[in-house]
Amino acid sequence: MAKAVLIDLCIFGPRSWNNWTQASVIRTLETLGENYPVYLMCCQTFGSEGNCGDVFHTAIRGFHGPGKQLEVVCAKNTVAVLYTIKQKLDEKGIDTVKVIVPAQRKPLMREYVNQLFTSVYQFEFKDFQMNCEENNLRKSAELQGELIPLTDQDREKIQTEITIFLKSLPSLKGELTILKSSLIPDPIFLHGFTTRMGGISYIPTLSSFNLFSSSKRRDPPIVVKENLRRLAAAAGFNPDAYHRVKVNHASDVWVMGKAEPDNYDGIVTNQKGVTLAAPGADCIPVLFADPVKKACGAAHSGWQGTLLGVSMAVVNAMVTEYGCDVKDILVVLGPSVGPCCFKLPRESAKSFLRIDPKCVRLYESSTPYVDLRRATR
Numbered sequence: 001m002a003k004a005v006l007i008d009l010c011i012f013g014p015r016s017w018n019n020w021t022q023a024s025v026i027r028t029l030e031t032l033g034e035n036y037p038v039y040l041m042c043c044q045t046f047g048s049e050g051n052c053g054d055v056f057h058t059a060i061r062g063f064h065g066p067g068k069q070l071e072v073v074c075a076k077n078t079v080a081v082l083y084t085i086k087q088k089l090d091e092k093g094i095d096t097v098k099v100i101v102p103a104q105r106k107p108l109m110r111e112y113v114n115q116l117f118t119s120v121y122q123f124e125f126k127d128f129q130m131n132c133e134e135n136n137l138r139k140s141a142e143l144q145g146e147l148i149p150l151t152d153q154d155r156e157k158i159q160t161e162i163t164i165f166l167k168s169l170p171s172l173k174g175e176l177t178i179l180k181s182s183l184i185p186d187p188i189f190l191h192g193f194t195t196r197m198g199g200i201s202y203i204p205t206l207s208s209f210n211l212f213s214s215s216k217r218r219d220p221p222i223v224v225k226e227n228l229r230r231l232a233a234a235a236g237f238n239p240d241a242y243h244r245v246k247v248n249h250a251s252d253v254w255v256m257g258k259a260e261p262d263n264y265d266g267i268v269t270n271q272k273g274v275t276l277a278a279p280g281a282d283c284i285p286v287l288f289a290d291p292v293k294k295a296c297g298a299a300h301s302g303w304q305g306t307l308l309g310v311s312m313a314v315v316n317a318m319v320t321e322y323g324c325d326v327k328d329i330l331v332v333l334g335p336s337v338g339p340c341c342f343k344l345p346r347e348s349a350k351s352f353l354r355i356d357p358k359c360v361r362l363y364e365s366s367t368p369y370v371d372l373r374r375a376t377r
Contacts, residue, residue, distance in 0.1 A: 172208035285334035339371035
């Protein structure tokens with residue numbers, strides 16, 4: 001399993017750097033043993049004299065241990081440094097990390113890591129050992145006091161710091177784009193489909209406008225929250241009233257106002273001021289709008305949900321709960337995989353053949369092509 005080492009030196013500015021601190025860093029590097037990528041973290045605080053990065057580069061210039069993979073990462077604050085290192089780790093596919101940190105910084109560093117990373121990663125925290133002389137100089141009430149666990153206020157402060165940093169990042173892959181359908185009347189319903197453009201998610205498979213966080217993904221919730229904030233600002237909705245289906249690849253529907261199921265692929269409401277959402281990629285995001293009853297819905301329709309009739313389940317819920325007439329319900333299928341590119345094992349494709357023979361091409365092959373969009377219609 002890939003590994004890396006982070007050495008947190010953010011408390012050492014140019015003024016506090018001396019032979020003792022340099023010796024402590026060199027000794028720490030010598031004890032690492034394995035030839036892992038090693039990142040030295042330094043912060044260039046506003047108004048500090050000298051460049052921290054230059055100081056550290058000079059200090060380790062003669063080090064010949066794992067120096068081939070030794071890199072100094074310097075930025076204006078801990079968030080910027082950690083986010084830069086996270087990008088480097090993700091580029092290398094590294095998920096096991098050792099963090100060597102001064103004891104008084106450990107609670108802070110744990111919280112930064114908790115908010116910027118997900119459970120995909122495994123972190124081990126070790127104390128950064130100072131030389132005896134240095135310890136004597138730094139032995140103070142302040143140093144001891146910082147060992148106290150963080151308060152909720154401390155955590156909120158860190159979250160705010162991260163949020164401000166993420167807001168400052170440029171959009172990736174171009175400007176945010178929202179695709180709309182002429183079928184749904186704008187004066188009544190805000191609606192649209194996002195693309196990959198305009199977000200800050202840099203993981204190739206999530207880039208750039210990822211709106212779904214998971215413990216199995218490298219994109220942390222706070223990054224997804226920033227993508228959602230940008231979408232809400234562009235589309236004109238309240239991100240705090242945003243409700244996304246909890247995908248189960250089935251046909252369960254949540255009627256807002258009733259008890260929320262653990263999982264569901266459809267959602268309906270007649271409440272004003274709320275936003276419903278369903279994810280799509282290969283699967284089809286489907287939007288439903290009744291301008292007469294002013295009710296709407298959203299569904300995630302994968303191949304299993306399509307066979308189980310998730311779209312009709314949403315329509316039935318709107319009819320039952322809000323008195324909608326089927327002929328008044330407008331349905332729009334969002335971007336998804338086309339019939340040119342979606343294959344299923346023949347046994348699974350057989351079910352689509354029963355819906356409409358035109359839904360399946362090359363049925364005699366082991367993996368026929370299936371037209372999900374035609375089957376949904």
